[in-house]
Amino acid sequence: MRAFGAFQRSSLLLRRRRANNEPYALVPSGSFCTDNGFETTSNGSSRVSIFDRHLKRKQRDRAAWLTRPNDSFVDAVAENLLDRLEDCRKTFPTALCLGGSLEAVRRLLRGRGGIEKLIMMDTSYDMLKLCKDAQQDAHNDNIETCFVVGDEEFLPLKESSLDLAISCLGLHWTNDLPGAMIQVSIFLLPD
Amino acid sequence: MRLLTHNMLSSNIKGVANGFPLLIEVEKVIEKQVDFNPDFLKNIFPKIEWQALVQASRSMGYSELPEESPESSMLDSDDFLMKFHHVLLELHLEEGALVCPETGRKFPVNKGIPNMLLHEDEV
Secondary structure: OHHHHHHHHHHHHHHHHHHHOOOOOOOOOOOOOHHHHOOOOOOOOOOOOOOOHHHHHHHHHHHHHHOOOOOHHHHHHHHHHHHHHHHOOOOOOEEEEEEEOHHHHHHHOOOHHHOOEEEEEEOOHHHHHHHHHOOOOHHHOOOEEEEEEOEOOEOOEOOOOEOEEEEEOOOOOOOOHHHHHHHHHHHEOOO | OEHHHHOOEOOOOOOOOOOOOOEEEEEEEEEOOOOOOHHHHHHHHHHOOHHHHHHHHHHOOOOOOOOOOOOHHHHHOHHHHHHHHHHHHHEEEEEEEEEOOOOOOEEEEEOOEEEOOOOHHHO
16 A cells, blocks of 8 residues: 555656656645645545545544553553653753654653643544543643644644654654654744 | 643644634633642743733633733732633633634534544645
């Protein structure tokens, strides 16, 4: 599936190059999507979709019901990620947690990174609800946490409003990963 | 959803130049007591878009915040901090919608969680 998507993407690129006889360049747009430079495909959409986002959301909604609390594998990955915060001298008052294992990140944060305000974002409402309803220990009591249903490819945030963006196992089903990264960099405050 | 969250959200529909601040359509507002933390309030104050917060608090039925963006000296006044604390952290929009200021598109708020997902024709 992934290989097919990549092939489709490169073939579109070739067709475009032949048509204009000029190299492909990123076209800035309101949504900062890197796919916007491509010509329109037969189904009327100009974006190459490797993953069915709608289906993925449904799958995550369902997964929320089946998720085992305190999964040791997920905890190990989250712990590895959050451990890096201890290497930074800087503190990050406002942080965004993008998709994936939200609950593990929230539970294992334990005051690291000097985070005061944490935005949990996921495409799945049920995943967020699960995270919101989970019991929190005392370490995280002073973190103001908010929950927003949002798409990592189209972040609904204000520019330059974040100090940190983390994602624990949450970006491998993104269609336009470079586009998502560009957006995250726009929403981060410059150092 | 608290107004702290609202203050960071923006409409990201394709073609919308200025999707901030989102208007609030209220169905149900609840209040939840939160411990007063003056240090947090002082840290967060410079990052808050004051006009957006005042506008949002009015639509939630709370009108005691000053219209003009307050001087930073106001942060020493406990009275002001309590109001700021109440608006920012204790007022929750439980049910309702956030409305894009340009297109009028409504983003529903369900059990306190705003849904900012876009339809396929909006991206």
